[in-house]
Amino acid sequence: MSEPLLRPREDFEAFYNRNYRLVYRVCFMYMKNRYDAEDCTEDTFVKVFTGDFSFQNEDHEKAWLTVTSMNLCKDRLKSFWRKKATPLDNLEELAGEDALEPDETLQVVMQLPAKYKDVIYLYYYMGYKTEQIATLLHKPPSTVRNHMMEARRLLKEKLGDAQ
């Protein structure tokens, strides 16, 4: 087995810089706003920072972060007492940045139910195969295939040229 990629604390900043875009974008797709996306991104990295994780390689690292952030976002969306508050001292910083207007494709994918969004993201963006997605999501490959089929049907309905 190769040497763990992440050495706790000392390499965390490099780890963060390597992955923050990936995690933030996953979180944004689920949370649909910058504030919650940032919050979930932070919580995903806090898990790594405070936990005792080691990753075999960058692929493992990315897969873990993607699935963990997806699950975290879904938990957050499910929770009844979902926190919407943003500390006042951060509002000024946030207001200074340009507001995001996702393109049409992304908007349509973001409207999909979470279970379809999972497979679409892992297949189209991360490039995983059905079996790999099934392993990552702890679901049978047949379920993943069904979700993929249904997601494509919905996308086709809305975009008109689903692959």
Place this chain on the structure above:
Amino acid sequence: MKKEEFRQAVDSIPVGEEARLRMYRRIEEKAAGRRPSAFGQFLRVLRVALPAAACFCLLLFGLFRLLPVEESPSWEGYTGVYSEVEDAAAFAGLSVSLDAPEGAQDVRYAILDEQVACVDFRLDGIRYTLHAWAENSTPSSAGVCLLTKQGSVVQDRTLDGTEDAHLITEQEGEQTCYKAMYQEKGVAYCLLSADKHANEETLSSLARRLIRALKQS
């Protein structure tokens, strides 16, 4: 939808330098808040240790409840001289024939003041004590009386109309106790319920059974 098209769409989600720094700063703050303190670690240990200790105590309690508890014999605390003996054969030297009735359990034997034979036994869930001494002996009545006394005598009546057998009712507070005293073949007997659970009928019935057995022997 093509893969490249979707990738470009996702990659178009902007993550500025400000956001990178802001998130990193907050990650450090959150992580510092989550780092377990010594007290937190102590609480975490307690969370596991307390239920484990409670289970252990319950287990011990259960074991003690299940284990048979040996009851003290009636002569324990007797102020006179007594010696616990192996079986009824030890009473031969006292010219007394005495044993627990058939079906008795937890039978124990003792000789009090080297003159009084004593048998403790359990029958039908009730603990009894049976004393016997030769009528020509002179047991230290003080000691034996103390041992067989359960309260103030409130009634003394004959059993089966014979003067050789009496049922004595004693009262101590709210508690009514019964004692059968009878004589047979030059030996005096005293039967009482050691745990005071025998009622008049039960004790009389056992006394009659013992008397009958003596007459037949």
